[in-house]
Amino acid sequence: MAPTVFITGASHGIGKATALMFARKGYDLVLTARQIDSLESAAEEIQSVTNATPLTVSCDVTEPSQVNAAVEKALEHYGNIDILVNNAGIYASGPVEQFSLRDWSQVIDINLWGYIHTINALLPHFLERRSGSIINLSSIGGKVATPYLVPYCTTKFAVTGLTEALQAELKPKGIHVCGIYPNLIKSDFLDRAIFRGQDEEDTKNRREQLNSVVKTPVVEKPEDVANAIWDAVKNQRSEVLVGSANFSQAVYRLFPGALQWVSRQALKNKDK
Numbered sequence: 001m002a003p004t005v006f007i008t009g010a011s012h013g014i015g016k017a018t019a020l021m022f023a024r025k026g027y028d029l030v031l032t033a034r035q036i037d038s039l040e041s042a043a044e045e046i047q048s049v050t051n052a053t054p055l056t057v058s059c060d061v062t063e064p065s066q067v068n069a070a071v072e073k074a075l076e077h078y079g080n081i082d083i084l085v086n087n088a089g090i091y092a093s094g095p096v097e098q099f100s101l102r103d104w105s106q107v108i109d110i111n112l113w114g115y116i117h118t119i120n121a122l123l124p125h126f127l128e129r130r131s132g133s134i135i136n137l138s139s140i141g142g143k144v145a146t147p148y149l150v151p152y153c154t155t156k157f158a159v160t161g162l163t164e165a166l167q168a169e170l171k172p173k174g175i176h177v178c179g180i181y182p183n184l185i186k187s188d189f190l191d192r193a194i195f196r197g198q199d200e201e202d203t204k205n206r207r208e209q210l211n212s213v214v215k216t217p218v219v220e221k222p223e224d225v226a227n228a229i230w231d232a233v234k235n236q237r238s239e240v241l242v243g244s245a246n247f248s249q250a251v252y253r254l255f256p257g258a259l260q261w262v263s264r265q266a267l268k269n270k271d272k
């Protein structure tokens, strides 16, 4: 019987590249996201280049009842789940005072509660079998405190804490937990990202600025993150920093103030 991986946010970007990578390694796939049409297109694309026949389940990770139902459906279909990849997430950028409480809730609900909901739903299964891997997509923003990314960094630092505390508790119970820390990745995240600015022009400029940075050839790709996830699973790593994120963390450790100054200059736009 093939091992099974359950991936949230599998229709685009990093989640889709990760699904394709696991399909190539012979895994059975449970792919989830909210929009079923794009999820099914991703599944068809994967099916056309591998032998996989993924199970697709529409599921909003902010809704515990939908997450529980997706996990039940996956267990009914495959019998077991071996790996959970918590990937569904949203980016948010702008001066902190421009985020409404609704923005904060949206970011926390997807980036943090979404991970807690899947872990809560799957942990009894992993504990019963005394095996399983939980892979949490954090970000370099979960290690490096970055200006103009306050709600995003808040959730990603929380994911770092969640990951490390789970490791401390679950390792003796046979469950592997790993945090993945990418830098900026050339994915489709701008389609869903929240931008806030001092006015409409500032908001627009922030989106355009990031859009042009994402297009530069040096920016890493979703496949680089998928490979890091495979490395984490295969070698039971507790954390993997993806490519250039190693450099960012090293600079932050040596010169935290200098890196924050550079980020402020790059990201402040109209903010004084």
Ligand SMILES: NC(=O)c1ccc[n+]([C@@H]2O[C@H](COP(=O)([O-])OP(=O)(O)OC[C@H]3O[C@@H](n4cnc5c(N)ncnc54)[C@H](OP(=O)(O)O)[C@@H]3O)[C@@H](O)[C@H]2O)c1
Pocket (backbone or CB within 6 Å): 008, 009, 010, 011, 012, 013, 014, 015, 032, 033, 034, 035, 036, 038, 059, 060, 061, 062, 086, 087, 088, 089, 090, 091, 110, 137, 138, 139, 140, 181, 182, 183, 184, 185, 186, 187, 188, 189, 190, 191, 192
């Ligand atoms: N791209 C980067 O630069 C970067 C860097 C570091 C870390 N990361 C992290 O990597 C992860 C993936 O990022 P990405 O760039 O691949 O994002 P992306 O291209 O925007 O894809 C996000 C995926 O999550 C799904 N999703 C969004 N909200 C959801 C919800 N409430 N419930 C279920 N699914 C939801 C989306 O599909 P639907 O809209 O159909 O639900 C989509 O499949 C995130 O956790 C992100 O923070 C990204």
